Amino acid sequence: MAKQLPLADSSRILPTELHEEMQRSYLEYAMSVIVGRALPDVRDGLKPVHRRILYAMYELGLTPDRPFRKCARVVGDVLGKYHPHGDQAVYDALVRMVQDFSSRYPLLAGHGNFGSVDNDPAAAMRYTETRLAPLAMTAVLQEIDEAIIDFSPNFDSSQQEPTVLPAQLPILLLNGCSGIAVGMATNIPPHNLGEVVDGLVALIDNPNLSDQALWQLIPGPDFPTGGEILDSEGTQMAYQTGRGLIPVRGVSHLETIRGEKRRSHTRTAIVVTELPYQVNKAAWIEKVASLVNQQKLEGIADLRDESDRTGMRVVIELKRDADPQAILSTLYRTTALQSNFGVIFLALVNNRPVQLSLRQILQEFLHFREETLIRQYRHELSQAQQRLEVLSGLRTALGYLDQVMEILRSAPDGPTAKAQFQVHLDLTPVQADAILAMPLRRITGLEQHKLEQEYTALAHRGQQLETLLDNRRERLKGLKKELRQLKKQFSDPRRTRILQSMPLLPAVAQTPEPEPPSSIPLLEPPKPPTANRQVLTPSLPSPQQVSLALFTPQAPPESAILQITRTGEASWCLPEQVVPRSDLVFQASIQAQNHLWVFSQLGKVYPLAVAKLPPAASQASISLMSLLPKGAQSEPWVTQLFPLAPEQDLLLLTRQGRLKRLATTELAELGPRGLSLLKLKEDDHLQWVLSLAAETSPSQNLLLATSSGRLLRVLLTLDQIPRLGRTAQGQTALRLRPQEALIGALVVDATAQVGLLTQQGYGKALAVDTLRLAKLEDLGTTVIQFLTPTDRLLALWPRPVGLALRTSLGRDLSVQDNQLTLWGKDGPGDYLVPLEATEQILWANPWAVDIGPLSPTS
Numbered sequence: 001m002a003k004q005l006p007l008a009d010s011s012r013i014l015p016t017e018l019h020e021e022m023q024r025s026y027l028e029y030a031m032s033v034i035v036g037r038a039l040p041d042v043r044d045g046l047k048p049v050h051r052r053i054l055y056a057m058y059e060l061g062l063t064p065d066r067p068f069r070k071c072a073r074v075v076g077d078v079l080g081k082y083h084p085h086g087d088q089a090v091y092d093a094l095v096r097m098v099q100d101f102s103s104r105y106p107l108l109a110g111h112g113n114f115g116s117v118d119n120d121p122a123a124a125m126r127y128t129e130t131r132l133a134p135l136a137m138t139a140v141l142q143e144i145d146e147a148i149i150d151f152s153p154n155f156d157s158s159q160q161e162p163t164v165l166p167a168q169l170p171i172l173l174l175n176g177c178s179g180i181a182v183g184m185a186t187n188i189p190p191h192n193l194g195e196v197v198d199g200l201v202a203l204i205d206n207p208n209l210s211d212q213a214l215w216q217l218i219p220g221p222d223f224p225t226g227g228e229i230l231d232s233e234g235t236q237m238a239y240q241t242g243r244g245l246i247p248v249r250g251v252s253h254l255e256t257i258r259g260e261k262r263r264s265h266t267r268t269a270i271v272v273t274e275l276p277y278q279v280n281k282a283a284w285i286e287k288v289a290s291l292v293n294q295q296k297l298e299g300i301a302d303l304r305d306e307s308d309r310t311g312m313r314v315v316i317e318l319k320r321d322a323d324p325q326a327i328l329s330t331l332y333r334t335t336a337l338q339s340n341f342g343v344i345f346l347a348l349v350n351n352r353p354v355q356l357s358l359r360q361i362l363q364e365f366l367h368f369r370e371e372t373l374i375r376q377y378r379h380e381l382s383q384a385q386q387r388l389e390v391l392s393g394l395r396t397a398l399g400y401l402d403q404v405m406e407i408l409r410s411a412p413d414g415p416t417a418k419a420q421f422q423v424h425l426d427l428t429p430v431q432a433d434a435i436l437a438m439p440l441r442r443i444t445g446l447e448q449h450k451l452e453q454e455y456t457a458l459a460h461r462g463q464q465l466e467t468l469l470d471n472r473r474e475r476l477k478g479l480k481k482e483l484r485q486l487k488k489q490f491s492d493p494r495r496t497r498i499l500q501s502m503p504l505l506p507a508v509a510q511t512p513e514p515e516p517p518s519s520i521p522l523l524e525p526p527k528p529p530t531a532n533r534q535v536l537t538p539s540l541p542s543p544q545q546v547s548l549a550l551f552t553p554q555a556p557p558e559s560a561i562l563q564i565t566r567t568g569e570a571s572w573c574l575p576e577q578v579v580p581r582s583d584l585v586f587q588a589s590i591q592a593q594n595h596l597w598v599f600s601q602l603g604k605v606y607p608l609a610v611a612k613l614p615p616a617a618s619q620a621s622i623s624l625m626s627l628l629p630k631g632a633q634s635e636p637w638v639t640q641l642f643p644l645a646p647e648q649d650l651l652l653l654t655r656q657g658r659l660k661r662l663a664t665t666e667l668a669e670l671g672p673r674g675l676s677l678l679k680l681k682e683d684d685h686l687q688w689v690l691s692l693a694a695e696t697s698p699s700q701n702l703l704l705a706t707s708s709g710r711l712l713r714v715l716l717t718l719d720q721i722p723r724l725g726r727t728a729q730g731q732t733a734l735r736l737r738p739q740e741a742l743i744g745a746l747v748v749d750a751t752a753q754v755g756l757l758t759q760q761g762y763g764k765a766l767a768v769d770t771l772r773l774a775k776l777e778d779l780g781t782t783v784i785q786f787l788t789p790t791d792r793l794l795a796l797w798p799r800p801v802g803l804a805l806r807t808s809l810g811r812d813l814s815v816q817d818n819q820l821t822l823w824g825k826d827g828p829g830d831y832l833v834p835l836e837a838t839e840q841i842l843w844a845n846p847w848a849v850d851i852g853p854l855s856p857t858s
Contacts, residue, residue, distance in 0.1 A: 030182035038181035045172025068129035104190035107136035118282035147379035186346035189221035194491035226274035238343035239358035393431025582804035601685040660730030705744040705796040712780035744796030764829030765820040
């Protein structure tokens with residue numbers, strides 16, 4: 001048996017149980033991982049590695065206006081100064097902060113290969129370059145200062161690093177976060193900046209805001225890769241409890257593709273343009289191909305990836321007898337084209353992991369932001385007071401200039417002159433030093449004037465800072481102004497669509513007609529017209545006429561319902577149960593031998609024979625999409641439906657403001673499979689279709705309205721708007737500003753009047769002839785002034801038709817024509833629709849007006 005070595009000092013040995021030491025060491029390790037690596041801080045929304053990358057780049061001067069710098073230099077600085085871990089861990093975190101498909105609002109800008117949605121790796125750090133993005137510089141790092149935020153020593157105590165960054169926006173919600181710690185994990189989805197700011201402002205105005213009102217402002221995540229959220233139940237559960245499952249689906253549509261060898265042969269193809277967040281495109285395509293090879297997915301003839309730098313495009317060609325809806329259902333069920341995003345709102349609050357609700361995250365951020373502002377105001381006030389002390393001494397010296405010069409001439413040295421300044425002019429040591437350091441050019445008249453200006457401005461700013469520190473209401477008002485400015489600068493439209501209460505696998509042809517809820521008030525019928533107004537009145541149907549009414553609820557577009565009433569089966573009046581419906585968009589009496597024309601957002605038109613509609617005895621209400629060819633049933637959002645007569649023109653207007661005039665003679669080749677009317681860019685779609693006589697009168701005008709309150713009036717002459725061929729793309733009608741959208745298009749007479757309504761319920765009537773005549777691509781005329789910066793123009797409609805409305809609280813209301821007052825171009829109008837504090841109008845439909853019987857068309 002070996003002898004035990006003698007210990008130098010046995011009194012320093014502490015006996016410890018093994019299980020206690022293991023438990024203590026493991027807990028210390030777990031907390032180190034939780035706090036120092038895996039979980040974000042609720043205040044700035046960053047993990048330590050992200051915070052250190054941003055701060056190191058800020059120290060390197062890599063601002064958005066400076067050249068890019070090699071990522072290897074950034075990674076080296078982060079490792080050497082702040083983050084003692086592997087270089088690949090730091091570089092991977094940097095890459096994700098650059099990728100626009102990983103971060104909703106990337107904090108870094110990059111040059112080079114930073115990977116793709118196919119999970120391609122980024123190039124080595126010696127090849128790629130980076131710098132701070134404008135959002136990171138403006139909203140995260142701009143106010144960084146030791147007096148505003150806390151700093152702590154780095155790992156070797158050689159430098160100081162910030163414990164939190166002075167974020168002006170909740171980055172935790174904007175970009176989301178995922179991380180796995182010891183025994184816990186976080187998975188926070190990204191959100192839309194504009195919606196989050198609206199939620200923050202609402203909580204500042206009303207801390208007791210209900211969850212439902214908050215969810216109206218922030219309805220759900222907004223993923224950088226787009227996609228569709230299928231229902232709101234999982235989102236609301238996550239927002240309320242901090243955990244939930246959100247079903248997300250990719251976006252696809254059907255296209256008709258011609259064969260390469262024989263152009264006459266066509267096939268239907270499913271084109272996938274968006275995938276759920278964090279789905280690997282290459283792996284998903286491989287999964288689909290594997291299912292086809294295993295014969296678990298039938299009906300697919302070809303599968304190819306046509307994605308490029310303009311966007312994603314995966315084409316799935318179908319066999320001729322394949323059912324597109326059945327194949328889509330299988331893809332949703334067996335692949336990641338439809339998946340659940342598991343939400344866990346877990347973040348550090350005071351260095352402790354806490355599961356939070358959406359409201360708590362916003363409240364924690366507001367509390368942090370207010371504390372940061374208080375420290376910033378105190379620091380700025382202290383600097384202002386110090387500068388005012390110096391300026392006050394300089395002003396005193398200039399007021400007693402002769403005495404100052406005499407002291408300087410008689411004093412043997414500087415300290416003596418300083419002491420005499422303090423005694424004879426009653427100055428502080430700081431002020432005396434400032435006078436001794438004052439250059440002679442300060443004596444000139446111009447310099448004295450600048451000195452007075454600086455003193456006045458600084459004194460005024462000091463008063464403002466004291467008010468902000470003493471008055472919390474003024475401080476919160478400043479915070480709201482700051483948030484709205486950031487929203488104006490950095491917000492963008494939502495990418496992820498939210499389909500409210502949508503079934504996971506909808507059956508398009510079997511959509512039931514929704515019954516009106518009993519809680520919705522009945523809409524009043526339009527008021528009788530006055531003598532000086534011309535109103536289209538319905539004609540009594542002839543024995544060969546059919547009465548139709550189209551309803552498009554705010555549910556998915558395939559739920560558009562067509563109500564049919566034939567002569568002899570029922571009277572002309574629509575059944576009583578549809579009177580309170582606010583989603584009636586079309587109503588007409590049409591001869592049985594006529595056709596209806598159905599336009600889709602993809603720019604195609606389909607014929608619908610009235611004579612072939614099902615008899616009312618078998619089905620009085622039917623899904624409009626079920627009456628169209630299979631290839632058209634999956635096209636997005638039926639735009640409009642109306643009958644056309646010969647010698648007519650169509651005006652086609654897209655969402656991006658492109659206009660095309662097309663003669664109906666161009667529809668001669670129209671068959672059951674439809675016809676394409678115009679070429680569209682990938683990010684554009686057909687939004688309005690207007691019909692007009694081929695020979696328009698000189699007084700006919702086209703009106704285009706934007707959400708910012710602009711109205712463009714253009715003559716409908718062939719010189720101004722010429723006819724174009726069917727393959728033409730159209731001409732630019734109106735150039736839209738950022739965050740601006742087209743909200744209305746009308747063909748009206750110059751002597752007519754139109755109605756205007758905003759989202760917050762303000763409206764007025766406007767005479768068309770008060771608008772100046774313009775040309776296409778002109779700016780137009782501002783016709784309404786908003787009382788709040790968040791208000792927007794919502795509806796433009798012809799008088800004397802009323803308006804049916806639906807609000808964000810689910811209320812169905814109406815605006816009657818006799819409520820409108822004739823205004824000029826200036827002014828906000830009258831408050832027509834009383835709304836709750838956080839309520840706004842979501843959409844509006846004019847009362848459907850019968851167009852009367854039409855002659856049969858060819």
